[in-house]
Amino acid sequence: MTTGKEATLHQRILSDIESRIVSGDWPPGHRIPFELALAEQYDCSRMTVNKVLTQLARAGLIERRKRSGSFVTQPQAQSAVLEIHDIKSEILSLNLPYSHRIVKRAKRKGRPEDGRRLQFAGAVPVLEITCIHYAGQRPFCLEDRVINLNAVPEAEQVDFDELPPGPWLINQVPWSTAEHQIRAIPADSEAAANLDIAKGTACLVIERRTWSGLGPITHVRLTYPGDRHTLVARFTPSS
Template sequence: MQAPHDTAGAGAESAKASPLYGRIKADILQRIRKGEWRPGATIPGEVELARSYGCARMTVNRAIRELAGEGVLERRRRAGTRVAPFTGHSALLDIPRIDQEIERLGARVGYRLIGRKSVAADAELAARLDVAQGAPILEVTCLHLADGVPFQLERRWINLQAAPDAAGEDFASSGPNQWLLDHIAWSSVEHEVAALAAEPADAEVLGIARGAPILEISRRTRQGSRVVTLARLLHPGESYRLQARASVA
């Protein structure tokens, strides 16, 4: 293992301006993202890392503590430090970016568009999106991957009366989750969560056995009183957890 080193130009100035523990932290994260240390793998101990980086053990300790606090690493007494397994989490009171969720796991972001089509809202969809029957809707189905492993199957319906610019997006290289967060200022969100057995078609896309446990998150997002989008998000049951926080003013 080699110590993190500066490169020429602006990157070098940025690296020199960062404290050493921050550069070590970034280097460890980069090695995880490149697959040198896979999820669940034990990384070298602090003494060995300090020797390879040419620094004090306390400097390495701080970098590892911060990565553990962010959920990238797991510290286990007498068992060393390992890369956290894929156990993504989502805040129920917020709308997370799926690419950032995957990056926080130290994984490589992957994406595949499965289908995109314009449809007229039927009675059920019109009721869920609070639009008139026959209103124009964009339906997008896509798969998000973490290091090549299916992480989330996203089925989304976008109200084109609320987000007309979405009609011009092909979503070939990134999903509607990111586009909507970048272009639409949402004001409220509703979530419904269910534990289900994977249906054959969903199981095939997610790469799991038929009937295997999956977590379904149904999300409806509004801008003011208007529903902008409805999403059905499916995760393999053992790879995801939910998080919610609330406070009283």
């Protein structure tokens, strides 16, 4: 039978290790101290430590390898291909804290590239936004977005520091059609710097356009380090 003291110690060890993983103090690939070392550190039995590590492994926070020890796992989010997914929800599903930072925000005249991205003939005023989404302290996704200000003029007055542009747009403008394009690319210098990865690292890129009755709303390019994201499609046979 587990005593109250053992239960309290179990929770303390669990909380200590979990907080180090979630904060990024122990990044993916970090080797957890061996059971014996943890038992000595907390002045407890190896059985208590083993139960803690087993619980962490079941939660997907660590991976236990025979004769090698326990290692912090690389969290991997899943999103549905056929849905407009929310990055914050992806990160929270990994039991990691979410935050975002606006790197660039500029209103400007539309360029030919914007016309191609928005699939709009002629020049339109756009709001260009670059945003980094964080899982804990690590960059999780780079968002590069243009918003058609003819369709959503109120976006010009929003700083997006409190709510990132994706969920703000969904709440603000009812969209009628969306298109996803998915590809794999090596990270260029800008993406590598923003995501804190090596240039050339394989990345998963999701590009999405949305339309409403007012025409094109936005085009967004979401870049994920390739080992941190999985796309899932669920569908049924057509009748």
